[in-house]
Amino acid sequence: MRKENSTNTINEQFLFQVCELNSAIAIIGGRWKAQIVYSISQGNNRFHLLKKELPNISEQVLGRQLKELEIHAIIIKKEIPDTVPLGVEYVLTNKGLDLVSILESLCNWGKLYADGKEISACLA
Amino acid sequence: MRKENSTNTINEQFLFQVCELNSAIAIIGGRWKAQIVYSISQGNNRFHLLKKELPNISEQVLGRQLKELEIHAIIIKKEIPDTVPLGVEYVLTNKGLDLVSILESLCNWGKLYADGKEISACLA
DNA sequence: GCAATAACGAACAAAATTGTGAGCCACTAA
DNA sequence: TTAGTGGCTCACAATTTTGTTCGTTATTGC
Numbered sequence: 001m002r003k004e005n006s007t008n009t010i011n012e013q014f015l016f017q018v019c020e021l022n023s024a025i026a027i028i029g030g031r032w033k034a035q036i037v038y039s040i041s042q043g044n045n046r047f048h049l050l051k052k053e054l055p056n057i058s059e060q061v062l063g064r065q066l067k068e069l070e071i072h073a074i075i076i077k078k079e080i081p082d083t084v085p086l087g088v089e090y091v092l093t094n095k096g097l098d099l100v101s102i103l104e105s106l107c108n109w110g111k112l113y114a115d116g117k118e119i120s121a122c123l124a
Numbered sequence: 125m126r127k128e129n130s131t132n133t134i135n136e137q138f139l140f141q142v143c144e145l146n147s148a149i150a151i152i153g154g155r156w157k158a159q160i161v162y163s164i165s166q167g168n169n170r171f172h173l174l175k176k177e178l179p180n181i182s183e184q185v186l187g188r189q190l191k192e193l194e195i196h197a198i199i200i201k202k203e204i205p206d207t208v209p210l211g212v213e214y215v216l217t218n219k220g221l222d223l224v225s226i227l228e229s230l231c232n233w234g235k236l237y238a239d240g241k242e243i244s245a246c247l248a
Numbered sequence: 249g250c251a252a253t254a255a256c257g258a259a260c261a262a263a264a265t266t267g268t269g270a271g272c273c274a275c276t277a278a
Numbered sequence: 279t280t281a282g283t284g285g286c287t288c289a290c291a292a293t294t295t296t297g298t299t300c301g302t303t304a305t306t307g308c
Contacts, residue, residue, distance in 0.1 A: 008263055008296060011155065011180050020234030021158055021227055029153035031135065031266065034145055047285050056135050058267060063286055073237075076245045084275055085284050091245045095237050102229050103145055109226060110144030113197075113219050121200045121215045125294080131267060132293055155296065171255050182297060187256050208305055209254050 027072045032057060032065050034103055037074060037092075041100045045090045066090065074099060151196045156181060156189050158227055161198060161216070165224045169214045190214065198223060 002009055015022035028034045036050060044053050050062060069075045074096040080087040092100070113119065126133055139146035152158045160174060168177050174186060193199045198220040204211040216224070237243065 003263070006263060006296095007180075007298090008155075011296085014180055015156070015159055018159060019162070019231055020238055021162060021231035023238070024230040024234040025153060025158050029149060031132075032139070034149045035139055035142060038143070038145060048283085051284095056131075056138055058269095059286070060269095060288090061267065064266090066286095073243045078245070083284090085273075088285065093243050094246055095233075095241075095243050097246050098233055098236075102226065102233060105226050105229065106148040107143055107145035109219075109222055110148040112222075114144055114147070117219075119197045119217050119219050121202070122218055122221050127293070130293060132265090135266085172253080182299095183256070184258090184299090185297065188296090190256095207254090209303075212255065 027069075027074065028099070028103070030065060030068070032061065033069060034106075036062075036065055037069065037096060037099060038103055038107075040075060040090050041092060041097070047088060047090075069096075151193075151198065152223070152227070154189060154192070156185070157193060158230075160186075160189055161193065161220060161223060162227055162231075164199060164214050165216060165221070171212060171214075193220075 012022075012026065016026070028037070032054065035054065039050060039053050044050055047059075047062065047066075050066075051057065051059065054062070066075070066077075070077055073093055075090045075092055078089045078091055080089050136146075136150065140150070152161070156178065159178065163174055163177050168174055171183075171186065171190075174190075175181065175183065178186070190199070190201075194201055197217055199214045199216055202213045202215055204213050
């Protein structure tokens with residue numbers, strides 16, 4: 001999928017070195033990721049619950065996003081024993097939980113200015 | 125550039141409605157955006173200074189990112205009078221400044237776990 | 249006269265992300 | 279027996295993002 005030596009990849013790696021900020025953005029910057037993390041934190045921690053919350057997402061895409069969040073250790077996949085068919089629960093890690101509060105700040109920031117807070121230049 | 129009725133665009137709009145969080149992510153989620161905002165906040169507020177900080181970025185790409193940040197009212201472009209050739213300064217708005225502190229949280233979050241903080245599941 | 253500076257813009261190409269169609273497993277309820 | 283559930287995976291197509299090439303402005307220094 002990724003070309004090792006594309007300028008795109010090289011630039012991405014460069015940014016990762018400059019500051020962890022850029023790795024963080026890369027983790028949550030995808031189309032559905034931030035919303036999925038937030039939804040899980042609200043208790044929609046099952047595949048089918050997420051599907052209900054995000055009716056437009058296809059199962060393929062949802063599965064892909066969840067796997068990537070798992071790779072970055074934001075969530076952990078847990079099988080629920082003695083269920084048929086075998087249920088799966090997604091649980092936030094402490095890393096994921098810390099992220100949620102930052103996402104909440106971002107959300108409030110967006111709301112504040114969407115609600116018409118005045119915007120003006122700040123003099124340095 | 126954007127197709128009005130692509131599923132991709134429709135899904136993006138859907139997420140924008142769900143929560144401002146998603147608009148916020150869309151604003152800062154691009155390849156260089158967060159880093160540019162952060163660099164400007166550190167005083168690299170001129171086109172050529174940003175080029176020096178980000179040696180791999182092409183001028184076209186830098187210009188494009190700056191324009192988009194301007195559209196979202198994160199920065200404002202100011203011409204510096206009596207300079208030859210005419211200099212341009214990028215100034216953060218209050219909206220941009222509020223964003224910077226969130227970016228700093230993100231950065232710290234990334235650093236914390238990159239430095240090896242233990243990760244474990246949080247029980248709900 | 250020629251290169252350099254500061255700050256871009258347009259058109260195009262490459263690469264990456266996102267979405268689609270189909271199918272799988274092992275059940276259970278009607 | 280047919281449909282439904284929960285939770286996926288594969289290969290491929292559509293769309294979007296990112297990067298490249300070339301050109302522009304007006305001026306100064308060599």
